[in-house]
Every structure is written in C-alpha cells, then in structure tokens.
Amino acid sequence: MEYILEVFLDDYRLSKIKGSPVESNIEAVFGGELKVLRVKVGEEVKNEILKAFETARIDSRACITDTPVAFKRALFEEIAKQKSLGEEVVKAVLARIDEIKELAAKESEYLPPPDIETE
Amino acid sequence: MSELYFKRPMPHGGKLVERVITDKKVAKKFLESCKRTKCPVYDIKPTLHYKRGVPVRNVYREIMSVCYGFFSPVEGSMTSAELESVLSKRRLLSGWVFPYPILFDISKEDYKALGVSEGDRLIIRLKGKPFAILDIEEIYEIDPEELANRTFGSPETNPEVVREKFDDKHPGWVIYRSHNPIILAGKYTIINEPIFKPPFDRFWLPPRKCREVMEQKGWRTAIAHQTRNVPHVGHEFLMKNAAYTGDVEPCHGILVNAIIGVKRRGDYPDEAILEAHEAVHKAGYIKPERHMVTFTLWDMRYGNPLESLLHGIIRQNMGCTHHMFGRDHAAVGEYYDKFATQILWLKGIPSYGFDKPVNEVEGGLLIRPQNMREFWYCPVCKEMAYSENCNHTKEKEKLSGSLIRGLVAEGVQPPVVIMRPEVFKVVVKWWKKFGYPFVNEKYVQWKEEELEVDLPDLD
Structure with missing residues (x-):
C-alpha cells in the first residue's frame, strides 16, 4: 500500500522549485488557491516515520500527518535539492533524523516565524 | 411595523449586577476602614493542575466577570445551597438559569492561616495590590472530584448528549478537579479597578x-x-x-x-x-x-x-x-x-x-x-x-x-x-x-x- 506525505507550497516554496521537473507534479486544492506536492512512500518508510515520531499518524486518506514541523521543512528542503518526489527524498530526510528530532524536541518551545512584514 | 421589531432583551435576572467602586476616594476610605477593623488579606493564587502543577485558572477573571455584570445575576462565590441548586437543576436559588459553579476556593492551609469565619470581610489582593473584597456569608468544604463530575455529568446521568466519561484530558473537568477544598461564599466587590494592558x-x-x-x-x-x-x-x-x-x-x-x-x-x-x-x-x-x-x-x-x-x-x-x-x-x-x-x-x-x-x-x-x-x-x-x-x-x-x-x-x-x-x-x-x-x-x-x-x- 502507498502512503502520502503532503507538502504545502507558498510563493517562497514555489520559487524554490520553479523550472524543476517537480513543478509539473503540483496539485491545486481550494479552487487552485493552495498548492500541494504529494510524496508517496511504501510500508517500510511509513513505518520508519511512525517509529521516529510518536505524534505521527495515518489519516483516512492514507496521508501521514502530525509529523513535526522540522520534518516537513526538511522534506521540502530535500525535494527542492533533489528535484524529485521519489521515496529517496524521504530516505534523505530520515538520514538526518537525529538533527530533526533535536529540532522537533525544541518545537514545543520555539518555532521560527515566517519572514513577513507585520506592521 | 414596529410591532415586528425585536427589543433588546433585559439583562438575565432583570438587572445588571455592578459591584465595582469606581470613585477612588470612596475606594480608599473603604480600604482604610477595612484595615482599621483588621480585615484579613488574601493574595490570589492561580489554580494549578491537580496533577501537573501548571496554571489552569485564575479566580480574578471570575471576580471581574461577576462584578462587571457579565454573569448577572450572579453576585459572588456561591453558597452551598446555591451550588447544589446549580449542580442539580442548573438554576440559581432565585430560579434563574445558570450552568456552572462560581466559587472562591482556598486551601486548608490558607484557611487555617487566614482564621476567617462567616461574617468576616476578606480583602483580596491581586499582584500584591488590593483588588476586591469578599463578604463571607458561608464557609464550607467540597470534594473537588465530585464537583468536577457533577458539573459536567456523565454518559449515564446525561445520556442525551454526553458520549464519554469526563477525565483529565478535559480542560474544564480539570479546572473543577483542581479547585481547593474550602469555599468562601459571599458577594464580591471590586475596590480597585484593574487597568487593562494593550491590546x-x-x-x-x-x-x-x-x-x-x-x-x-x-x-x-x-x-x-x-x-x-x-x-x-x-x-x-x-x-x-x-x-x-x-x-x-x-x-x-x-x-x-x-x-x-x-x-x-x-x-x-x-x-x-x-x-x-x-x-x-x-x-x-x-x-x-x-x-x-x-x-x-x-x-x-x-x-x-x-x-x-x-x-x-x-x-x-x-x-x-x-x-x-x-x-x-x-x-x-x-x-x-x-x-x-x-x-x-x-x-x-x-x-x-x-x-x-x-x-x-x-x-x-x-x-x-x-x-x-x-x-x-x-x-x-x-x-x-x-x-x-x-x-x-x-x-x-x-x-x-x-x-x-x-x-x-x-x-x-x-x-x-x-x-x-x-x-x-x-x-x-x-x-x-x-x-x-x-x-x-x-x-x-x-x-x-x-x-x-x-x-x-x-x-
């Protein structure tokens, strides 16, 4: 069975993958207003993710949700770096698991805000 | 046409409760008189989670909402008879609908240290400054777990709408479960109006x-x-x-x-x-x-x-x-x-x-x-x-x-x-x-x- 990791895209993220082969895989929801990439993984990788993060779960759409933000950010970084949506990007993220777990532990204390003008 | 217009409803209970002394001179005299008669003083403490010790409530918010009339016709911390009426019928003793216990609770240690009895006036301080007074009509003891269970009910007692037993994952149940056991009942009066910070x-x-x-x-x-x-x-x-x-x-x-x-x-x-x-x-x-x-x-x-x-x-x-x-x-x-x-x-x-x-x-x-x-x-x-x-x-x-x-x-x-x-x-x-x-x-x-x-x- 295949499981899905959704990666939502804003303008900044879109600019990072512009012109890459990944761009053609962008799906649109909410009337085209929200762009999303879907990374498909198999049973083994899914189990690794669930084992790594106790909050992670599978929802009714077979999506892996409630993973730490650090994991989702790292996933996008790897997609942008490897220009791919293959399972290898998730494996590359899992190779950084110690770093991600350390960041995830700090997530309940601090999350970096987006760099947008607020005044 | 005007007979089709809706009228602004009267406050619940018929009139707005307003128990705030807004004149500073009057408030100062009031406080001086309390001090002359050696009224006991109590510093508000946050209600802490009965297991984890983190803040889950601060009674100052309830005192504000009572005294400025948000909770009209409630005028203070409920007596044991009023509490029973709310828990069993969701009505105040006056007959007006009210859903929740509103209580001024303190620990047994604080009760002993305060040495208050019925008929006393208590000065309540917030952030180290006089805030309100409580005219104590009754002092009684509660079982916080029973209070929490009766406040929300259960699938057995309220089968129409309650689906699961309330427990320590429910923040409201935790608030009542974390109440102190001694209740000082009586009317509140704010004697020192707090100043709200931005925003x-x-x-x-x-x-x-x-x-x-x-x-x-x-x-x-x-x-x-x-x-x-x-x-x-x-x-x-x-x-x-x-x-x-x-x-x-x-x-x-x-x-x-x-x-x-x-x-x-x-x-x-x-x-x-x-x-x-x-x-x-x-x-x-x-x-x-x-x-x-x-x-x-x-x-x-x-x-x-x-x-x-x-x-x-x-x-x-x-x-x-x-x-x-x-x-x-x-x-x-x-x-x-x-x-x-x-x-x-x-x-x-x-x-x-x-x-x-x-x-x-x-x-x-x-x-x-x-x-x-x-x-x-x-x-x-x-x-x-x-x-x-x-x-x-x-x-x-x-x-x-x-x-x-x-x-x-x-x-x-x-x-x-x-x-x-x-x-x-x-x-x-x-x-x-x-x-x-x-x-x-x-x-x-x-x-x-x-x-x-x-x-x-x-x-």
Missing part, C-alpha cells in the same frame, strides 16, 4: 457600556459570535450568514466576544485572537460599523451545551438579541454529541434540567439562538458554501483547524480562501513576540505572571 484595553466593553455603544450605533438587533480562535474564512462566513437573521432586516450588528483566559495547548494566544478578529473589519471583510470585537474574562470549561448557556447569559447581558451556535460549540474531544448545544436550544436536555428549549423554561434566556451547520469550500460552486445548501458533498473541501494549524506552524501563508492575509499577519505578529504561534506551556506560565491587567496603587 486588551481596546476591546474591554463591560455589559452596561456595551449596551450604551449598541444604542449609539443604532443596533436594534445584534448577533453574538463566540470565539476562542483566530478567524478563518469559514468563521467569517458563519458571522456574515448568521447575521442575515434579525427581525424585519438582517441583524444590525455582529458582536464578537472572545473568551480570554487559560486555554488549551494549540489554541492561539489571546492577543492574536482579539487583533485577528479586529483585522476582519479593519480590512473591510465586514464593515466596522457592523462588527465589534470585545471579550469576557473566563477560563474556558469547554462544556459544549453548558458553555452555550453561559455564552447566552453573557451576550444577553451585553445586549445581544441573537446568538449564533455552530457544530461542536465550545467543545473539545468527543465528550459530547456534536450538536449538543443545538439540541439544548431547540429541544432541551431534561437531564440537565431543561425539559424544554432554554428560551421556554422559567428563568430561561431571552436571547435567540441562530443554530448553524457548517461552511466548506466548494470547488464546483467556487465559493464558501453552506452545508445545507451545497450538494457537492463529494467535492467539498473542509477548512479544518488542524489543516490551518499545520500550514501556520510550517510558516506557509494560508491562501486567501482559507485565511485572510491580514489575519495571518496578526498571527505572525504575535508569533514573533512569543516565539510560537500557539498556546504552549511557556505562554501559559508567562500569561499567569503577567495577566491581562495591572492594578493601580490604592494604599
């Missing part, structure tokens, strides 16, 4: 003042919107559409009334909630003439139908003619039926003391319910659609809180059909201040130290 100062509108502002604005009809959240577009559509009710024309005003106090982890900070709602009218999504943001101090009990009763009381006291209620009103987890609030207001819940709808029982409310289902985004209609209108149920895209929280946490700006950019900017503004977009343990601790107010010198 709270802009949104503080106690019932009498709120009624005056509604008159000035020419709002014959006003519909209340309960919130503990920053508004996404679904909330905005709920407000706009629910307001189409009214009398001979849609409601003149939408009164947003946020509940400010200790909240769940994952909720948004209070400061962001208020300013985000303000952003809705500042950015013109609803005209500011028609939309007003206010708040009530209360550590939410998340009691779904019971909470809706309190909400109805507060907003009737503030002068609203209508109150919108959605799915899962003021709820957390799966403890209640999703539509428990609507069942209460449409049919009644006999096990909670309502064999008829809330507006039809003796001592009930005058504010009218506007029970709404839900809004979703429909890609076929290409608009935010009402679930009872739109038949594209397969294509619908729901705006779930977890979807939006997931986007926000990642720093991904939600699209305009989900959250207005001006609202998101407010979220980020407070995120930058607190280093976190949502309520976390650190925010709760900080909030407990700071509170929403400071107190002027009175001594």
Whole structure:
C-alpha cells in the first residue's frame, strides 16, 4: 500500500522549485488557491516515520500527518535539492533524523516565524 | 411595523449586577476602614493542575466577570445551597438559569492561616495590590472530584448528549478537579479597578457600556459570535450568514466576544485572537460599523451545551438579541454529541434540567439562538458554501483547524480562501513576540505572571 506525505507550497516554496521537473507534479486544492506536492512512500518508510515520531499518524486518506514541523521543512528542503518526489527524498530526510528530532524536541518551545512584514 | 421589531432583551435576572467602586476616594476610605477593623488579606493564587502543577485558572477573571455584570445575576462565590441548586437543576436559588459553579476556593492551609469565619470581610489582593473584597456569608468544604463530575455529568446521568466519561484530558473537568477544598461564599466587590494592558484595553466593553455603544450605533438587533480562535474564512462566513437573521432586516450588528483566559495547548494566544478578529473589519471583510470585537474574562470549561448557556447569559447581558451556535460549540474531544448545544436550544436536555428549549423554561434566556451547520469550500460552486445548501458533498473541501494549524506552524501563508492575509499577519505578529504561534506551556506560565491587567496603587 502507498502512503502520502503532503507538502504545502507558498510563493517562497514555489520559487524554490520553479523550472524543476517537480513543478509539473503540483496539485491545486481550494479552487487552485493552495498548492500541494504529494510524496508517496511504501510500508517500510511509513513505518520508519511512525517509529521516529510518536505524534505521527495515518489519516483516512492514507496521508501521514502530525509529523513535526522540522520534518516537513526538511522534506521540502530535500525535494527542492533533489528535484524529485521519489521515496529517496524521504530516505534523505530520515538520514538526518537525529538533527530533526533535536529540532522537533525544541518545537514545543520555539518555532521560527515566517519572514513577513507585520506592521 | 414596529410591532415586528425585536427589543433588546433585559439583562438575565432583570438587572445588571455592578459591584465595582469606581470613585477612588470612596475606594480608599473603604480600604482604610477595612484595615482599621483588621480585615484579613488574601493574595490570589492561580489554580494549578491537580496533577501537573501548571496554571489552569485564575479566580480574578471570575471576580471581574461577576462584578462587571457579565454573569448577572450572579453576585459572588456561591453558597452551598446555591451550588447544589446549580449542580442539580442548573438554576440559581432565585430560579434563574445558570450552568456552572462560581466559587472562591482556598486551601486548608490558607484557611487555617487566614482564621476567617462567616461574617468576616476578606480583602483580596491581586499582584500584591488590593483588588476586591469578599463578604463571607458561608464557609464550607467540597470534594473537588465530585464537583468536577457533577458539573459536567456523565454518559449515564446525561445520556442525551454526553458520549464519554469526563477525565483529565478535559480542560474544564480539570479546572473543577483542581479547585481547593474550602469555599468562601459571599458577594464580591471590586475596590480597585484593574487597568487593562494593550491590546486588551481596546476591546474591554463591560455589559452596561456595551449596551450604551449598541444604542449609539443604532443596533436594534445584534448577533453574538463566540470565539476562542483566530478567524478563518469559514468563521467569517458563519458571522456574515448568521447575521442575515434579525427581525424585519438582517441583524444590525455582529458582536464578537472572545473568551480570554487559560486555554488549551494549540489554541492561539489571546492577543492574536482579539487583533485577528479586529483585522476582519479593519480590512473591510465586514464593515466596522457592523462588527465589534470585545471579550469576557473566563477560563474556558469547554462544556459544549453548558458553555452555550453561559455564552447566552453573557451576550444577553451585553445586549445581544441573537446568538449564533455552530457544530461542536465550545467543545473539545468527543465528550459530547456534536450538536449538543443545538439540541439544548431547540429541544432541551431534561437531564440537565431543561425539559424544554432554554428560551421556554422559567428563568430561561431571552436571547435567540441562530443554530448553524457548517461552511466548506466548494470547488464546483467556487465559493464558501453552506452545508445545507451545497450538494457537492463529494467535492467539498473542509477548512479544518488542524489543516490551518499545520500550514501556520510550517510558516506557509494560508491562501486567501482559507485565511485572510491580514489575519495571518496578526498571527505572525504575535508569533514573533512569543516565539510560537500557539498556546504552549511557556505562554501559559508567562500569561499567569503577567495577566491581562495591572492594578493601580490604592494604599
């Protein structure tokens, strides 16, 4: 069975993958207003993710949700770096698991805000 | 035509409770007289989680809401007879509907140290300064676990709407479970008016003042919107559409009334909630003439139908003619039926003391319910659609809180059909201040130290 990791895209993220082969895989929801990439993984990788993060779960759409933000950010970084949506990007993220777990532990204390003008 | 107009309802109980000494000279004399007679002094302490020790409530918020009339006709901490009446019938001894125990609780150690007895006057200090007095009519002991269980009920005692046994995952149950065992019952009087800090100062509108502002604005009809959240577009559509009710024309005003106090982890900070709602009218999504943001101090009990009763009381006291209620009103987890609030207001819940709808029982409310289902985004209609209108149920895209929280946490700006950019900017503004977009343990601790107010010198 295949499981899905959704990666939502804003303008900044879109600019990072512009012109890459990944761009053609962008799906649109909410009337085209929200762009999303879907990374498909198999049973083994899914189990690794669930084992790594106790909050992670599978929802009714077979999506892996409630993973730490650090994991989702790292996933996008790897997609942008490897220009791919293959399972290898998730494996590359899992190779950084110690770093991600350390960041995830700090997530309940601090999350970096987006760099947008607020005044 | 005028016979078709709705009138602003009277305050619950007939008149607004106002127990605040506003004249500083009078307040000072009052305090001096208390000191001459050696009134005991008690410094308010936060209620701490009975297991984890983190703040879950501060009784100062209840004293404020009682004394400024939000909870009219309640005038203070309930006596044992009143408590029993509320728990068994959801009625005050006077017969007026009221859902929750309102209690001034202290520990056995503090009781011993204070040495107070019935008939004494207690000076209550907040942040080290005189704040209020409590004229003690009765002192009695409670079992906090029994109090918590009886406050919310159970699937056995309230089978119409309660689905799961309440436990320590329910924040409201935890608040009552964490009460101290000694109750000092009696009327409160605020003798030193707290000063609200920004941004709270802009949104503080106690019932009498709120009624005056509604008159000035020419709002014959006003519909209340309960919130503990920053508004996404679904909330905005709920407000706009629910307001189409009214009398001979849609409601003149939408009164947003946020509940400010200790909240769940994952909720948004209070400061962001208020300013985000303000952003809705500042950015013109609803005209500011028609939309007003206010708040009530209360550590939410998340009691779904019971909470809706309190909400109805507060907003009737503030002068609203209508109150919108959605799915899962003021709820957390799966403890209640999703539509428990609507069942209460449409049919009644006999096990909670309502064999008829809330507006039809003796001592009930005058504010009218506007029970709404839900809004979703429909890609076929290409608009935010009402679930009872739109038949594209397969294509619908729901705006779930977890979807939006997931986007926000990642720093991904939600699209305009989900959250207005001006609202998101407010979220980020407070995120930058607190280093976190949502309520976390650190925010709760900080909030407990700071509170929403400071107190002027009175001594």
